[in-house]
Amino acid sequence: MIRECECLLPLIPAARPVGLFLSSQRERCKEKKYDYDNLPRTSVIIAFYNEAWSTLLRTVYSVLETSPDILLEEVILVDDYSDREHLKERLANELSGLPKVRLIRANKREGLVRARLLGASAARGDVLTFLDCHCECHEGWLEPLLQRIHEEESAVVCPVIDVIDWNTFEYLGNSGEPQIGGFDWRLVFTWHTVPERERIRMRSPVDVIRSPTMAGGLFAVSKKYFEYLGSYDTGMEVWGGENLEFSFRIWQCGGTLETHPCSHVGHVFPKQAPYSRSKALANSVRAAEVWMDEFKELYYHRNPRARLEPFGDVTERKQLRAKLQCKDFKWFLETVYPELHVPEDRPGFFGMLQNKGLKDYCFDYNPPDENQIMGHQVILYLCHGMGQNQFFEYTSQKEIRYNTHQPEGCIAVEAGMDILTMHLCKETAPENQKFILQEDGSLFHEQSQKCVQAARKESSDSFVPLLRDCTSSDHQKWFFKERMF
Numbered sequence: 001m002i003r004e005c006e007c008l009l010p011l012i013p014a015a016r017p018v019g020l021f022l023s024s025q026r027e028r029c030k031e032k033k034y035d036y037d038n039l040p041r042t043s044v045i046i047a048f049y050n051e052a053w054s055t056l057l058r059t060v061y062s063v064l065e066t067s068p069d070i071l072l073e074e075v076i077l078v079d080d081y082s083d084r085e086h087l088k089e090r091l092a093n094e095l096s097g098l099p100k101v102r103l104i105r106a107n108k109r110e111g112l113v114r115a116r117l118l119g120a121s122a123a124r125g126d127v128l129t130f131l132d133c134h135c136e137c138h139e140g141w142l143e144p145l146l147q148r149i150h151e152e153e154s155a156v157v158c159p160v161i162d163v164i165d166w167n168t169f170e171y172l173g174n175s176g177e178p179q180i181g182g183f184d185w186r187l188v189f190t191w192h193t194v195p196e197r198e199r200i201r202m203r204s205p206v207d208v209i210r211s212p213t214m215a216g217g218l219f220a221v222s223k224k225y226f227e228y229l230g231s232y233d234t235g236m237e238v239w240g241g242e243n244l245e246f247s248f249r250i251w252q253c254g255g256t257l258e259t260h261p262c263s264h265v266g267h268v269f270p271k272q273a274p275y276s277r278s279k280a281l282a283n284s285v286r287a288a289e290v291w292m293d294e295f296k297e298l299y300y301h302r303n304p305r306a307r308l309e310p311f312g313d314v315t316e317r318k319q320l321r322a323k324l325q326c327k328d329f330k331w332f333l334e335t336v337y338p339e340l341h342v343p344e345d346r347p348g349f350f351g352m353l354q355n356k357g358l359k360d361y362c363f364d365y366n367p368p369d370e371n372q373i374m375g376h377q378v379i380l381y382l383c384h385g386m387g388q389n390q391f392f393e394y395t396s397q398k399e400i401r402y403n404t405h406q407p408e409g410c411i412a413v414e415a416g417m418d419i420l421t422m423h424l425c426k427e428t429a430p431e432n433q434k435f436i437l438q439e440d441g442s443l444f445h446e447q448s449q450k451c452v453q454a455a456r457k458e459s460s461d462s463f464v465p466l467l468r469d470c471t472s473s474d475h476q477k478w479f480f481k482e483r484m485f
C-alpha cells in the first residue's frame with residue numbers, strides 16, 4: 001500500500017499553539033523598516049498548466065496589490081502549453097490591461113521545471129521570485145525576501161506558506177510558528193518545528209530561519225546566484241523531486257536556504273495536482289545520483305523501484321558539482337540537518353522482514369494518516385518487495401525500526417499486551433523496544449521473554465505478529481530480505 005501526496009506542496013501539519021516567540025515575532029515584523037531605494041527589484045515568475053481562472057488571477061492580482069511599485073520589475077506568467085479555453089485569448093485579454101504583467105507561452109509541454117526556466121531567462125529583475133499559480137501574497141511579503149538577498153547574495157529565501165482552504169478559499173493563515181523543511185529516506189519532503197540549535201543561532205525572532213530543504217515552488221533568489229548555481233536541472237521532467245535537488249545543491253555549493261518569518265504567502269493546497277507524478281521518481285533518482293554520494297543507497301534500500309528507474313544522463317550535473325567545488329552529502333547531513341537519523345543498514349538486517357512458516361508474509365505497517373504514524377498495530381501482509389511500508393531495519397541497539405518516514409518508528413510491545421505496535425524511536429532504546437534476532441531466526445522480545453510468531457488474527461483471514469511462548473516452530477522464524485528476486 002503506497003500512498004502518494006496529491007499536492008504540489010506537501011500539506012502543513014496541524015498548527016501548534018502560539019507561543020511567546022510568535023506573538024513578539026508578529027509585532028517585530030510590523031516594526032521592520034526597509035531601505036526601499038537600495039533593495040533589488042524582482043521579477044515574479046508564475047508557471048501554470050491548466051490552472052483555474054480564479055486562482056490564477058487571484059495570484060496575479062495579489063502580487064500587484066501587495067508589492068511596492070519600486071520593488072516589482074514585472075510579473076511573468078509562463079503558460080506551460082495549457083489546453084483549457086479560458087487560458088487562451090481570454091487570459092491574454094485580461095492581462096493586457098495590467099501593468100508590468102507579461103505572458104509567455106511554451107510551444108509544447110515543458111513541465112514545471114523547464115517552464116520556470118523559460119520565465120527566468122526572460123526576466124529583467126535582479127531577483128527571481130518564483131510562485132505557484134494558486135497563491136495569495138500577503139501585505140509585506142516581498143520586502144523581507146529582497147532585503148535578505150540584498151544583505152547576502154547567496155541566500156535563497158522562502159516565504160512562510162499559509163494555508164488557503166480548498167473548499168471555501170478562505171485565508172486560514174498559519175497560527176503556528178513557521179516550520180522548516182526536511183526529508184525522509186524515501187526522499188519525501190517533511191515539515192519540522194524549528195530545532196533548538198537554530199533558535200539559538202537566530203539573533204532575533206525576525207531573523208531568517210535556516211531550513212535544510214524547501215517545500216517546492218515558493219522562493220526568491222538572486223538571478224546571478226541562481227545562474228551561478230546552475231539554475232534548475234533541465235533533465236528533470238514535469239515536477240517532483242526538484243525541490244530537494246535544488247535544496248541539496250544550494251547548501252552543498254555554498255549558499256543558504258532560509259525561511260523569512262515576516263514574509264507570508266497563502267497557498268491553496270489542491271485536491272488533485274495538475275501535473276502527473278509519473279516523472280517524480282526519476283527526478284528524485286537524479287537528485288540522489290548527483291548529490292547524495294554513498295547515502296543514496298539508504299534511499300534505494302527503501303525504494304527498490306528507484307534503482308530500476310531510467311533517470312537520463314547526469315554527467316553535466318556532476319561536472320557542475322565538481323566545478324563549484326561543492327561539499328559532500330555527509331557534510332550536509334552533519335551540518336545542515338543533524339536532526340535526521342542516518343540508518344545503519346547493516347547487510348542482512350534491513351528490507352522485508354519475512355516469516356519462514358507463513359510463506360510469503362512480511363511485516364507490514366500502514367498507518368491511516370501520514371501525519372499520525374505512531375500507535376497502530378504492525379500486521380503481516382503478502383511481501384511486495386517495494387520497500388516503503390514493508391521496510392524495516394534491525395539496528396545494533398536491537399530495535400526494529402520503521403525508518404522510511406520521519407520521525408522514525410520503532411516496534412514496541414506495551415505492558416501486558418501480545419501485539420506489536422509502533423512507537424517513536426528514542427535516543428537509547430527502551431526495554432520494550434528491544435528484540436533479539438537470533439541466528440536460528442527467532443525474534444526474542446527480551447522484556448517479556450517471549451518470541452514473535454506469525455498468527456491468524458482472531459475471527460479474520462488476516463495475519464499478525466504476536467508474542468507467544470518460544471517454540472521451535474517455523475512460524476517463529478524470521479529473516480530479512482532486501483529484494484524479491
Ligand SMILES: [Mn+2]
Pocket residue numbers: 008009132133134217267268270
Ligand atoms: Mn501549489
